Amino acid sequence: xxxxxxxxxxxxxxxxxxEALPRLSKHLGGPDIYVKRxxxxxxxxxxxxxxxxxxxxxxxxxxxxxxxxxxxAVQSNHARQTAAAACKLGMKCELVFEKRIDRPSDPYLKxxxxxxxxxxxxxxxxxxxxxxxxxxxxxxxxxxxxxxETAYVIPGGGSNRVGALxxxxxxxxxxxxxxxxxxxxxxxxxxxxxAGTQAGLIAGLKASHSGIPLLGIGVNAPRDVQEERVxxxxxxxxxxxxxxxxxxxxxxxxxxxxxxxxYGVPTEAMNEAVLLLARxxxxxFDPVYTGKALAxxxxxxxxxxxxxxxxxxxxxxxxxxxxxxxxxxxxxRA
Ligand SMILES: *Cc1c(COP(=O)(O)O)cnc(C)c1O
Numbered sequence: 001x002x003x004x005x006x007x008x009x010x011x012x013x014x015x016x017x018x019e020a021l022p023r024l025s026k027h028l029g030g031p032d033i034y035v036k037r038x039x040x041x042x043x044x045x046x047x048x049x050x051x052x053x054x055x056x057x058x059x060x061x062x063x064x065x066x067x068x069x070x071x072x073a074v075q076s077n078h079a080r081q082t083a084a085a086a087c088k089l090g091m092k093c094e095l096v097f098e099k100r101i102d103r104p105s106d107p108y109l110k111x112x113x114x115x116x117x118x119x120x121x122x123x124x125x126x127x128x129x130x131x132x133x134x135x136x137x138x139x140x141x142x143x144x145x146x147x148x149e150t151a152y153v154i155p156g157g158g159s160n161r162v163g164a165l166x167x168x169x170x171x172x173x174x175x176x177x178x179x180x181x182x183x184x185x186x187x188x189x190x191x192x193x194x195a196g197t198q199a200g201l202i203a204g205l206k207a208s209h210s211g212i213p214l215l216g217i218g219v220n221a222p223r224d225v226q227e228e229r230v231x232x233x234x235x236x237x238x239x240x241x242x243x244x245x246x247x248x249x250x251x252x253x254x255x256x257x258x259x260x261x262x263y264g265v266p267t268e269a270m271n272e273a274v275l276l277l278a279r280x281x282x283x284x285f286d287p288v289y290t291g292k293a294l295a296x297x298x299x300x301x302x303x304x305x306x307x308x309x310x311x312x313x314x315x316x317x318x319x320x321x322x323x324x325x326x327x328x329x330x331x332x333r334a
Contacts, residue, residue, distance in 0.1 A: 001207060001242045003169055006162075007058035011085055012050040013042035018177040018313070023280040028301050030308035034183070035283070036174050039290075039318040044084030044116060047077045047318025048197050051166030052158035053085045059162055060091065065152035067092040069140050071133045073100045073264055074126075075288065075325040077318055078157050078194075080113040083120035093122040094144065094151075096136050099129050101264050105328050112325025157194025164237040167200025168207070174313065175210060183311060185212050190315035191293035192216030192226060192254055193263075197317060199233035202251050206234075207243035217293035218256030220263045226254040258296040264288045266329050269295035274323075275334050286319025287326045 017037040025033045041050040060068055068086050072079045072095070079095045086093035095117060101108060117124060127136050133156060141151040154163075178185050188205075192198040198216040205212050218226045231252040238247045260267035270291035277283050277294060285291045297314060306312060323330070 003165060003172075003241070006055060006165055007062055008054050009058040009061060009089065011043050011054050011057065011088065013040065015173045015177065016040050018174055018181070021281050024277065027276070027280055028298065031186075031301065031306045031310035031312050034185075034311065034313045036170070036313055036315045038170065039284075039316045039320060041318070043088070044080055044120065045318075045321045047081055048167075048315075049078040049081040049158050050085070051170055052163030052196055053081060053166070055162045055165045056154050056158055057085050057089055060152035061089065063152055064150055065091055066150045067094055067144055068152045068154055069094040069096070069137055069144070070154040070158070071096040071098065071137055071156050073098060074104065074109060075113045075264065075322045077113055077286070077289075077322060079122070080116045080120075080321060082154060082158070083117045083122040086122070087120050092149075093120065094140055095122050095124045096133065096140055097124060097126045098131060098133055099126055102129075107327045108325045111327065112322045114325065116321060155194075157196055159194040159196030159199070159233065161233065161236045161240040164196045164200035164203065164233060165241070167197045168204035168237065168241060169200075170315070171201050171204025171210070172208070175208065185313045186310040187306060188212055188214045188313045188315065189293065189297050190216060191219055191289035191317055192230065193219050193289060195226070195230045195233050197315075198230045198252070198254070199237050201315075202230070202234040202247055203237040203241060203243065206246040206251060207238060207241060214251070214253065216254040217258055217296040218254045219259060219289050219292050221256065223254055223256040226256055227252045230254060255296055255300075258292050258299070260292070266326065267292060267295065269299065271331050273298055274330065275332070279334065283316070284320035284323065285316065286322045287330060288322055289319050290317055
């Protein structure tokens with residue numbers, strides 16, 4: 001299928017590099033680990049939401065939106081990339097933050113992503129933990145519409161079938177790169193949260209009959225909830241791209257055993273993984289998503305869940321700006 005049938009606006013630096021991590025692979029004694037650098041999509045320090053926003057913001061432009069509204073945690077990478085995209089396209093940006101973390105620290109509330117949101121001039125509102133975020137978005141949208149604005153609402157994480165197109169595209173992109181490099185990918189691994197990334201990847205991998213299994217490492221919900229969420233969106237996305245019937249329930253696998261005490265709450269294994277990758281490969285990962293996913297991948301490797309000669313592709317979905325929001329929560333001594 002042709003993704004060029006869908007409206008799209010260029011926001012990301014693409015294609016992102018696909019690189020080997022030889023020092024990490026050696027350190028772990030195999031398998032061969034590669035990384036897809038979606039932390040390098042460019043916009044406002046980059047990350048996975050930029051690919052989704054290429055399709056979402058194109059729809060906002062089509063509808064002549066004057067303001068985009070979205071939601072997330074205070075240290076949301078999605079909110080930061082949305083704020084940057086709105087600036088680039090001359091729209092206002094309204095962010096609704098859920099106070100998802102108990103007893104947040106000063107850096108969490110002021111630095112990292114939220115500091116960048118303020119630099120981008122986004123309007124920020126906060127609601128209590130556990131609020132109905134969809135309702136909160138709609139009420140802000142109504143308020144702005146009453147003031148004469150044309151509001152475009154983007155769901156949390158940009159995860160609907162439009163945003164997921166960004167990760168259908170990513171699947172095509174790394175398959176093309178792998179084909180050119182002669183790289184046979186045995187497994188793809190990444191952090192899964194609001195589900196759009198995994199849903200888009202599955203739709204792309206299945207629609208093209210790649211035969212590559214995908215493992216999402218959850219950062220938020222328990223396994224059954226996460227897999228159902230991804231499956232529903234993957235089916236919708238496959239239909240949307242004209243590949244109805246290609247996604248089966250068994251294609252959706254999420255391992256949610258590396259969350260620790262909850263979303264955005266640091267774990268020791270995450271901290272270890274962030275330090276390991278920084279010191280072995282010079283690459284920064286993040287405390288909320290990629291650090292926990294890496295910790296999961298490393299644990300599964302140590303438990304011999306992959307063959308020693310397998311080729312793993314880890315998708316780095318970004319988030320390193322969030323490190324600054326956790327500067328008082330992360331150990332820097334190995
Ligand atoms: C949002 C995000 C994810 C998860 O992507 P979803 O599409 O929400 O599942 C992973 N990594 C980072 C850094 C993110 O910001």
